[in-house]
Every structure is written in structure tokens, then in C-alpha cells.
Amino acid sequence: MKKNPLIKKFEVLEKEFHEISNSIINTDHKNKNRKKYKTLFKKYNKLEKLLHLYEKYKKKLISLQEANFILETDSDPEMKEIAFLEKKKILKDLSFIEKKSHDLLSTPISPINTTEENNRNAIVELRSGTGGDEACLFVEDILRMYVLYFKQVGWKYEIIHAQKGGKKGGGYKEIILDVRKSTKEEKGEIYGNLKFESGVHRVQRIPKTESQGRVHTSAITVAVLPEVGDIDININLSDIKKETFRSSGAGGQHVNKTESAVRLTHFPSKITVECQEGRSQHKNFEKAMNVLRSRIYQNEKEKKLKERSIKRKCLVSTGDRSVKIRTYNYPKNRVTDHRIHKSIYDLVGFMNGNIQEMIDLLTKYDESKIQF
Known part of the structure; x- marks a missing residue:
């Protein structure tokens, strides 16, 4: 035979x-x-x-x-x-x-394998979605959750860009963080741990502004991008439009009275990036370029995955921002990840940065054999 x-x-x-x-x-x-x-x-x-x-x-x-x-x-x-x-x-x-x-x-x-990519620093972007002021408040809550987690694992972070929420509710419409190791010698996978956070995070709770005690549903999006350099993504400066403006956020007289904020628009990809948190226009430009490279890299990576049709059936960890990945249910003290159908009944602890258990489960599931 x-x-x-x-x-x-x-x-x-x-x-x-x-x-x-x-x-x-x-x-x-x-x-x-x-x-x-x-x-x-x-x-x-x-x-x-x-x-x-x-x-x-x-x-x-x-x-x-x-x-x-x-x-x-x-x-x-x-x-x-x-x-x-x-x-x-x-x-x-x-x-x-x-x-x-x-x-x-x-x-x-690939010259950049998964292990190398996982060890990279990360850009974390949080944006409010459906739910108005309540979504802006939830962005702030998720920001706090990640910051507490970073403290637990010993990572440092820097706010690259922040846009405050509505006048009534507060919170953030958008906030972008640069997350990195405290020292070059420190071990641990920053992007490898955080990449599973990409997607839509939904919250179910009674807003502070709700007078009749009704539970509302709001959503935010999280995008986690690996930090990349000039070698990985070659950007032609002639393809970029640079604009400077005065910062609209908090930061003292110098930040608000000089045009230190930077906005970059990349014509081929139509990606726009802003950075207004630093006092120096030069440093804001460098940070904005860092975010721009990461976004272009992620877009190219997702495009290649789709072209080759090699997305895994188990867990797609490509940073698809349209997929609802997790629900935070306050009345039931429950957080549920919909990709692995896992619920943790300690929402308070989870929101205080105790998210490693969920990350470990997602990593294990992602690395498992293909399920039919």
C-alpha cells in the first residue's frame, strides 16, 4: 500500500x-x-x-x-x-x-518569532466605546487595574497621551501607555502577557448617575501593541504630516502655553497619533513615532495573518478590537472571559490588579493543541 x-x-x-x-x-x-x-x-x-x-x-x-x-x-x-x-x-x-x-x-x-515578540515592551491603548460618560469612567477603572498589575510584576509605565472624558462624568475618552521593564536585565514577557487584553471589555453595573438603580451596560476597547524599532518598520518621513499644538490637558503652565504637543498623520496607512504629555516637543515626537511604528507593524501583521489564513481556531490573539472578550459584572461580583469561558468570582480583587490567573489561563489555552 x-x-x-x-x-x-x-x-x-x-x-x-x-x-x-x-x-x-x-x-x-x-x-x-x-x-x-x-x-x-x-x-x-x-x-x-x-x-x-x-x-x-x-x-x-x-x-x-x-x-x-x-x-x-x-x-x-x-x-x-x-x-x-x-x-x-x-x-x-x-x-x-x-x-x-x-x-x-x-x-x-520570520525574523521576529513569537518568543522574541513576547519579550518586547508594549503600547497599551484604552478607549471609551458605547455608554457615554460611564464608558469614560470604566476606562479609568481599567487603567487603575492595569497600573496595580504593573506594580505587582515590577513594570514601569508612562502616559503618552490622555484625553479626558465628559465634563459631568470625568474619566478618560482615550489613554495610551508605554509599558516597559524597570531594568534591561529584568525577566518577564510584557507584550506576551498583555497581548490577550486586546478587544472589547464590557461592564455591567449601576452608574453613579443612575437614580433608579438600574444596571447599565457599557464598553471600552483595549489594544495592546508590541513596541517596534526602525529596523522592524521603515517609515519614510515624507509620508508623515507633523502638526504641533498646545496641550489641552493638565501639566502646568509650560505644557499649556507652548506648542509641545505633537500630532502625526501617516498618509499611506491613514493612522493618526497624538502625544501631549511631555514638556518637550522633541520627546513627544519620539513617543508619537514609537506608537506610530507599533500601529503600522500591528496592521501589517494582521494583514499577513488574514492573507495566509493561519489564524488558529482556538484563540485569536491578533488584537482584533471588534471582538468582545470580557465582561465585568459588578452586581454578581464576576469577571468572565468569553474566549475561554472562564469566570472568576472576585471582581474586586481582579480590579485591584489580580489578573495574572486569567492571563495564565489564556496563555495556556493559546499554546494548547488545535481543537476540533
Whole structure:
């Protein structure tokens, strides 16, 4: 019987995977040639994903044989009907694995792998959505939640841009943070932890302005972007329109009386960035460029994922801002993440920065094998 071509390919890759695995375990090799070690580690990660698919593929082929056996030998019509439906599902799953494998095999190893990207600093953007003043107040609450979390893990943050909410309610319409490690030597994945926060955060509670005690639903959006440099994204300065203006926020006489605030508009992508928190126009320009590079990088990354159709079925962590990811229900003291159907009944603790448990669950789910 002729062997399946994909099985033959998988067997070759499995052998290569074990060879690379033995090679990267060698600590001397790691210390002597770090560049080669990094390349091997990237290939190891890619092959590991392919071998997860291989295991799924083998199990599905065994299930297909069992279904075919029932269809050929069983005389019970009901069993045959079950086997027929099962075979139909298995063939669909096999087709998906074959396509997924082809995508991974045809995708070159990126110079920026997931591990490297996860270790980057992050730009965190919070914006009010539906709900008016109440949404602005919730932006402030989520900001406080993240700030308390940053303190727990030892990260520092800086406000790049802030736009206050309505005159009545306060809070923020928009706030952008630059989050980074306290020292270069500090370990920990900033973007790797925060990337799962991207999406729509919904709150259900009684607003302070509600006189009849009715629960209202409001929403905000969170976007987490990896910090990138000139090497990753090359921006032509002739494609940027730079405007300066006086800051409208708090910050003292100097900030408000000089044109230190900067607005950048990138014509090709139509992305606009503002920075008005610093006293120096030059520093505000640098911060705005940092945000602009991160947004362009994220847009390009999402575009490539869509083009290659390699979004995972389990958890899409590409920063899609239209997807409702989490609900904060104050009357029931509950926070629910809709991607993993997980609820934590300690909303007070969660809003006080205790969000690592949810992040760990999302990370574990994201790294798990493809579910059918």
C-alpha cells in the first residue's frame, strides 16, 4: 500500500525535530554560537507546531479506518448512519490539518518569532466605546487595574497621551501607555502577557448617575501593541504630516502655553497619533513615532495573518478590537472571559490588579493543541 505523501513528509520532519532538539539542549553550543542557536530555536518552534498536527493527523486516520470498517462490515443501519456522519466529520478535520500543515510548511521562518515578540515592551491603548460618560469612567477603572498589575510584576509605565472624558462624568475618552521593564536585565514577557487584553471589555453595573438603580451596560476597547524599532518598520518621513499644538490637558503652565504637543498623520496607512504629555516637543515626537511604528507593524501583521489564513481556531490573539472578550459584572461580583469561558468570582480583587490567573489561563489555552 502506497504511503500518504503528507505522512512521509511528517516522518522526515519528526526526525529533523529530534536532531534539533538534541542540538539546542547542548549548553556549550548555545554559549559559543548564539546566532546559530537562535535560528535553531526558531526552527524547533515551527517543527513542534507541525508535529502537534502530525499527532492529530495520525489519530484522525485511525478513526477514519474504524469508520470505514463499520460501513463495510456492520449490518446495523443505525450504526452505519453514525459511522457515515463520523466519517464526514473526520474527512473535514483531515482537510483542515492538511491545509494548516501546508500553510506552516510554506511560511518562511520570520525574523521576529513569537518568543522574541513576547519579550518586547508594549503600547497599551484604552478607549471609551458605547455608554457615554460611564464608558469614560470604566476606562479609568481599567487603567487603575492595569497600573496595580504593573506594580505587582515590577513594570514601569508612562502616559503618552490622555484625553479626558465628559465634563459631568470625568474619566478618560482615550489613554495610551508605554509599558516597559524597570531594568534591561529584568525577566518577564510584557507584550506576551498583555497581548490577550486586546478587544472589547464590557461592564455591567449601576452608574453613579443612575437614580433608579438600574444596571447599565457599557464598553471600552483595549489594544495592546508590541513596541517596534526602525529596523522592524521603515517609515519614510515624507509620508508623515507633523502638526504641533498646545496641550489641552493638565501639566502646568509650560505644557499649556507652548506648542509641545505633537500630532502625526501617516498618509499611506491613514493612522493618526497624538502625544501631549511631555514638556518637550522633541520627546513627544519620539513617543508619537514609537506608537506610530507599533500601529503600522500591528496592521501589517494582521494583514499577513488574514492573507495566509493561519489564524488558529482556538484563540485569536491578533488584537482584533471588534471582538468582545470580557465582561465585568459588578452586581454578581464576576469577571468572565468569553474566549475561554472562564469566570472568576472576585471582581474586586481582579480590579485591584489580580489578573495574572486569567492571563495564565489564556496563555495556556493559546499554546494548547488545535481543537476540533
